[in-house]
Amino acid sequence: MMDHMVIRLGKYLRIIGYDAEWDMGVRTHDLIQRANATGRIFVTRNTHLAEQYPPVRDGIILSETDPALQFRTLVEKFGLDTQTDLFSRCIQCNVILDALADKSVAEALVHPNVYRRQKHFFRCPHCGTIFWHGSHVANTCRKLGIKHDEEADWQSDHEAMVEQLRLYQIKDKRILAAMGRIQRHRSEKP
Numbered sequence: 001m002m003d004h005m006v007i008r009l010g011k012y013l014r015i016i017g018y019d020a021e022w023d024m025g026v027r028t029h030d031l032i033q034r035a036n037a038t039g040r041i042f043v044t045r046n047t048h049l050a051e052q053y054p055p056v057r058d059g060i061i062l063s064e065t066d067p068a069l070q071f072r073t074l075v076e077k078f079g080l081d082t083q084t085d086l087f088s089r090c091i092q093c094n095v096i097l098d099a100l101a102d103k104s105v106a107e108a109l110v111h112p113n114v115y116r117r118q119k120h121f122f123r124c125p126h127c128g129t130i131f132w133h134g135s136h137v138a139n140t141c142r143k144l145g146i147k148h149d150e151e152a153d154w155q156s157d158h159e160a161m162v163e164q165l166r167l168y169q170i171k172d173k174r175i176l177a178a179m180g181r182i183q184r185h186r187s188e189k190p
């Protein structure tokens with residue numbers, strides 16, 4: 001269970017396939033109760049954790065401010081497996097992705113170039129986002145200190161769209177002007 005101070009770290013945990021929860025709309029008190037009730041480890045940077053009521057049954061206070069360093073600390077402390085379930089979970093929904101046995105299911109949902117290049121697609125059973133081995137995996141793994149041998153990385157269609165918009169920005173400013181509103185909206189997302 002992540003509190004609001006370590007949500008980026010929570011996303012990194014989902015990347016390596018671990019079940020990580022947070023809820024921005026809930027007070028610390030309730031988050032702790034939820035963590036205790038579900039047997040979750042409460043993760044925070046809040047140094048006043050000991051003063052919280054109810055007391056945290058199982059928790060860790062991180063001192064690092066950089067989420068990538070927080071991630072490495074957790075991996076070391078709990079001996080987390082960064083390989084077995086790498087990129088198996090939807091980062092938005094925290095659920096396990098389904099491998100699409102029939103690639104053509106993804107055809108209408110992704111860019112034709114992506115569809116042509118990729119052999120395997122995965123879908124989040126909750127939000128429906130399609131994932132595949134994209135081009136940004138190596139960067140993520142390098143940042144987190146994760147070993148990753150494959151050339152390709154996972155990428156969602158949303159991220160591919162953002163990349164395409166950046167490409168248009170260089171090629172044709174008129175297209176960009178038309179899409180500016182969309183791009184601003186998208187680029188605001190973390």
Ligand SMILES: [Zn+2]
Nearest residue numbers: 090093124127
């Ligand atoms: Zn999802």
